[in-house]
Amino acid sequence: MSRFSFDFLRRRKAPSRPPASLPPGLRVYAIGDVHGRLDCLLTLEPAIRRDILKRPPQGEAIVIFMGDYIDRGPDSSAIINVLRHRRFAGLPARFLLGNHEDAMLRFLDDGKVGPAWFAHGGMATLASYGVKPTGGSSDSREEQLRKGLAEALPPAHREFLESLELWIELGGYMFVHAGIRPGKPIEQQRREDLLMIRDAFFAGTNLPWRVVHGHTVIEKPLLTRDRISIDTGAYATGILTCAVIEGESAEILTA
Known part of the structure; x- marks a missing residue:
């Protein structure tokens, strides 16, 4: 993930399409990138419970x-x-599905993709499963780590990872990890774009949905007519963000 300036988005004219709305009778709590911070997740949980009690x-x-x-x-x-x-x-x-889970799943099938994953935090995940590197050549080390993870990963964890969705459409809202490529139907979006896109997505206006996404770290949550951006870099900042969406309205909870 990298930081991105959204100043130019605030300067654009509001697009002409009607405001997006969830289906009647539905409230969504959308939670940004957790990235290994269980403490943040467990702090956010009671905040959501309190919100539900405050306004059922x-x-x-x-x-x-x-x-x-x-x-x-x-x-x-x-x-x-x-x-x-x-x-x-x-x-x-x-x-x-996020790009980091995608990288982990690809590593489980092919140890050679390990270095790219390790460079973006994968070693922390290996350590959380008790998998540690040993000596040897780079190739043998990657294969050793792949086998170690495959053995340490509970079947229920792998089943969960393999079940993750690429996108969720609810009414006028599209929920996706990174964003969408403007001008393409959701069924024609490339997997790589849904997991990794940045510039082309942020440059688009008058999108067919209000897109709720993470992936790109921002200092504060951003709510515009086209986007709700909620990755506030919990792994580094300790701030995990949740967007509460109901009808046409969206509010922010943080923990």
């Missing part, structure tokens, strides 16, 4: 996690163990 939903409420549960922070395995039960803060939960 008129219908259904669900949680959507934006991906990147693992890497960088120290608690990747513990986080997966919490999330695999598919409930959070007493609510049913859905889970998007």
Whole structure:
């Protein structure tokens, strides 16, 4: 992840499409990139419960996690163990695939992709499963780590990782890890774009949905007509952000 300036977005004229809205009777708690910070996750949970008590939903409420549960922070395995039960803060939960989970799954199939993953926090995930590097050549070391992770990874954790969704469409909202490529139907979006896109997505205006996403770290959550950006870099800042969306409105919870 890298930081991105959104100043130019604030200067653009508001697009002409009607404001996006969730289906009636639905509230969504969308949670940004956790990145191995179990402490942040466990702090956010009671904040969501308090919000529900303060203003009970008129219908259904669900949680959507934006991906990147693992890497960088120290608690990747513990986080997966919490999330695999598919409930959070007493609510049913859905889970998007992030580029970091995608990298981990690719590493489990091919040790040669290890260096790219390790350079972006993968070693922290290995350590959380008790997998440590040993001596030897680079190739043998990567294969040793791959085998070690495959043996240490509980089947329920791998099943969870392999079940993660690429996108979730609810009414006029699109939930996706990184963003979308403007001008393409969701079914024609490239997997790489959904997981990694930045510049082309942020340059787009009058998008067909209000896109809720993480992936790109920003200092403060950003809510515009086209986007809700909620990756506030929890692994480094200790701030995990949740967007509370109901109808056309969106508010921010942080922990």
